Amino acid sequence: MADRQSTIAVSLFGSAQGDDPHDQAPSRVQKALVDFVMDFHLDNIFIYRDQIRENVLVKQYYCDIDIAHLISYDEELAHKLTQDPAEIIPLFEAALKICTQRIVYPSQKQKSLNLPEHQLLLHSSASTISIRDLTASNVSNLVRIPGIIIGASTLSSKSTALAIRCRNCNHDELLPVSGGFAGVSLPRTCSRKRQEGDDGDKCPLDPYYVLHEKCRFIDQQVLKLQEAPDQVPVGELPRHIMISADRYLTNRVVPGSRCTITGVFSIYQQKGSKKQQGAAVAIRNPYIRAVGIHAEVDHSNKGNAVFTEEEEQEFLEMSRRPDIYEVFANCIAPSIYGNKDIKKAIACLLMGGSKKILPDGMKLRGDINVLLLGDPGTAKSQLLKFVEKASPIAIYTSGKGSSAAGLTASVQRDHSTREFYLEGGAMVLADGGVVCIDEFDKMRDEDRVAIHEAMEQQTISIAKAGITTILNSRTSVLAAANPVFGRYDDMKTPGENIDFQTTILSRFDMIFIVRDEHERGRDERIAHHVINIAMGSRGIEEQVEVEIPIEKMKRYISYCRQKCAPRLSPEAAEKLSSHFVSIRRQVHASEINANQRSSIPITVRQLEAIIRITESLAKLSLAPVADETHVDEAIRLFLASTMDAVNQGGAQGSKELMDEVNKVEEELRRRMPIGWQVNLSTLKREMVDGKGYSEQALGRALHVMAARETIRWRHGGSVVFRSSA
Numbered sequence: 062m063a064d065r066q067s068t069i070a071v072s073l074f075g076s077a078q079g080d081d082p083h084d085q086a087p088s089r090v091q092k093a094l095v096d097f098v099m100d101f102h103l104d105n106i107f108i109y110r111d112q113i114r115e116n117v118l119v120k121q122y123y124c125d126i127d128i129a130h131l132i133s134y135d136e137e138l139a140h141k142l143t144q145d146p147a148e149i150i151p152l153f154e155a156a157l158k159i160c161t162q163r164i165v166y167p168s169q170k171q172k173s174l175n176l177p178e179h180q181l182l183l184h185s186s187a188s189t190i191s192i193r194d195l196t197a198s199n200v201s202n203l204v205r206i207p208g209i210i211i212g213a214s215t216l217s218s219k220s221t222a223l224a225i226r227c228r229n230c231n232h233d234e235l236l237p238v239s240g241g242f243a244g245v246s247l248p249r250t251c252s253r254k255r256q257e258g259d260d261g262d263k264c265p266l267d268p269y270y271v272l273h274e275k276c277r278f279i280d281q282q283v284l285k286l287q288e289a290p291d292q293v294p295v296g297e298l299p300r301h302i303m304i305s306a307d308r309y310l311t312n313r314v315v316p317g318s319r320c321t322i323t324g325v326f327s328i329y330q331q332k333g334s335k336k337q338q339g340a341a342v343a344i345r346n347p348y349i350r351a352v353g354i355h356a357e358v359d360h361s362n363k364g365n366a367v368f369t370e371e372e373e374q375e376f377l378e379m380s381r382r383p384d385i386y387e388v389f390a391n392c393i394a395p396s397i398y399g400n401k402d403i404k405k406a407i408a409c410l411l412m413g414g415s416k417k418i419l420p421d422g423m424k425l426r427g428d429i430n431v432l433l434l435g436d437p438g439t440a441k442s443q444l445l446k447f448v449e450k451a452s453p454i455a456i457y458t459s460g461k462g463s464s465a466a467g468l469t470a471s472v473q474r475d476h477s478t479r480e481f482y483l484e485g486g487a488m489v490l491a492d493g494g495v496v497c498i499d500e501f502d503k504m505r506d507e508d509r510v511a512i513h514e515a516m517e518q519q520t521i522s523i524a525k526a527g528i529t530t531i532l533n534s535r536t537s538v539l540a541a542a543n544p545v546f547g548r549y550d551d552m553k554t555p556g557e558n559i560d561f562q563t564t565i566l567s568r569f570d571m572i573f574i575v576r577d578e579h580e581r582g583r584d585e586r587i588a589h590h591v592i593n594i595a596m597g598s599r600g601i602e603e604q605v606e607v608e609i610p611i612e613k614m615k616r617y618i619s620y621c622r623q624k625c626a627p628r629l630s631p632e633a634a635e636k637l638s639s640h641f642v643s644i645r646r647q648v649h650a651s652e653i654n655a656n657q658r659s660s661i662p663i664t665v666r667q668l669e670a671i672i673r674i675t676e677s678l679a680k681l682s683l684a685p686v687a688d689e690t691h692v693d694e695a696i697r698l699f700l701a702s703t704m705d706a707v708n709q710g711g712a713q714g715s716k717e718l719m720d721e722v723n724k725v726e727e728e729l730r731r732r733m734p735i736g737w738q739v740n741l742s743t744l745k746r747e748m749v750d751g752k753g754y755s756e757q758a759l760g761r762a763l764h765v766m767a768a769r770e771t772i773r774w775r776h777g778g779s780v781v782f783r784s785s786a
Contacts, residue, residue, distance in 0.1 A: 090149065091159075094138070095156045099163070113157070113160055113161055113164055114165060122178070123180040123181070124179065125182040126182065127183075128142070128185035145201070150352065184323060184353045185323060190204055191206070191292060200347070201327060202325070203323065203326075204323075205323050206324075207292075207321045208321075209286070210285065210316055210317065211484050212284070212483070213282060214283040214284075214475070215282075216280050216281070217282070217283075218279070220279075221237070221238055221277045221279055222235050223247075224272040224275035225272065226270060227264055227268045229264040233272075247271075250264070251269070280308060282310075283303060285302075286349075288301070290456055302348065304322055304351050306351040313356065314356055316485040316489060317492045317532070321355045323355070324351040328346065329346055330344075331346050368616070376683075380621075385682055386694075388609065392614060396594050397443055398590040399583075400444075400575070402702065403433065406429075406571045406698060407444065409681075409698070410431050410495065410537050410539060411618050412621055412677040413427050414429060415673075416626075425669065426519050426535070428535060428538075429670070430540075431570065434541075434542050434572060434573065436549055437547065439575040441499075442499050445499055445539060448497055452495040454491055454492075455495045455496070456487045456496050456497070457499070459499045460501050461500055461503045461504070463487065466486060468486045469488055469511050469532075470486050470521060470525075471484050472484075482528075488534040489532050489533070491534075492533050492535050493536070494537075498541070502561070513564060515534040519535045520532065520534065542561075544559060545558055545560045571699065574706045625683050626676075627684055627686060627687045628676075630688050636692050637672060661703060663703075667699070667703065670699065672695075674698055674699065675691045678691040723762075724754070725748060725759055726766060728748065730771075732747070733783040735783050735784070736783065736784075738775060738780050741780065742779075744759065744781060770784065771783065
């Protein structure tokens, strides 16, 4: 309340100053502020003079001031501004008006009468304070708060001055209204009679009504700022706070944008219909009256981070290293043994390809989606957790705990206006980054369908509660899932192992089947590696010293994504197209052999996927054109991931064959007691010629039994020996 009272008092003073600055001597503070704007210069450039002149010429009456400049000019004044902004900001805005009159219209004295009100915007590089650290001691101080915008209201008009008229005697008056959420109450009695000392008929109580067409209005927008997910302590709900933005600060940000808000931490009394409101007279709700909004991520080029010259030089040197690809892949989750191809795929995912907008307005995504499908205990979740730390923007979510509304967007109802508004979900908040979805197979089908559109078109269409809109979700998806039976079963087709529809599988650029192979040498190396990490030593030949720390990796990814958008060379394009045709032919042939469609489809999307991988490999070394070496590595990665998964299906055969194999296996177990051996030619004669089973089924059954160590081959594979049950 104190905030509101003082603002009203000052704004009257400010408008009195604005009428004619030569009329009455400005206060000492206002004079100091005028001097600052007029005199401040860096390297003989008068920054704010030039800024005001440029803005006024395009009819934009605001000035964006860096608080650091004010500190270097007059420390006491800057301290006053941060401690008592409600008093200083109106003075500053009046001072800006005087400066405009002096700079733009020096000869015309009366011009200042027609100048509109100016707005002061502030920005600073000082330390920020998180939402959960705002306390009562910060009230009516200037604060800087980082976070994510999760809701933005439509523009509403707020009056800065109310024109009111008395019903009885038609006396007009202009009531000033402070900014922010603070309201204003109409006077109870008519002021005209009091002024004239007229003892005639007194006007009745509450005589005033508002003349809306004569009031002065400004645009106002209410934003909802939430803590960034990476700053929320474990086990806590993210806090949020309301932001009131007006005039030139409106429509600066959209839900999902990360920004830092500079503003006055204020309080207002929430009006409610509940009777209990009257009891808690002294309770006020906090909000922030914005005086500066600095968006950290520009959505057009994904991260407009500012890089120093030394940093740029260092990154350029890094990109020229011949082994940058290997080094970068090794620095991804260095504590996890092996999985080289998966780490390389994640390096591609972090870089992303080039986004293309075609002449007809169609967009082709540049983001790469990767699916890790495999046995438990193969460090899938650890890789996801690492990507969440290494990507400049990332959100980690688990399949079972994510609803469709939580991933895309939910419709909320505003308590005060009872209007619906949208709040962005994980895919919207991670716009320009990566969404890591763990336990992808445990998601409910209807929730999984919600991300179909986000993965290919990179938008989320919403039609809920009368709101029909499209939100951007330019994100890469890194998903981890288990096969149907918990473990990958070699004896079953990928179609039976992978319980996903082809619609979602075709949207993944790379699908890795991560197997937990039982092999003694590999197991020893893994055990050695894990024990060394547990003991905290680094004395292993496989373990490289991490050359690129996570923070530097983050900056390098931002730099590459911002500065580089590679295109294919003609030779590379030719190589890609011919290779795609051969892959399609190969898949078609295996489908005919197996007499069923492949569960992992190879479509034109997969050609686009290889193109994106090629571009991301070029981007990693900051190459403007992707050449044949990049294409070769992209094709190798694709063959090692998606094609490997497809081919595992090629050998398995159809369901009829599998049923036949099971029957043959039962026959063989009956035919051969433990310890017996039979010639292969005899078995063929009995099973194929005698009982009509196919030769393929017999070979497959013997292969399966050998894999389970039920039988052994003797005499170079011509004799079958039954060794165990």
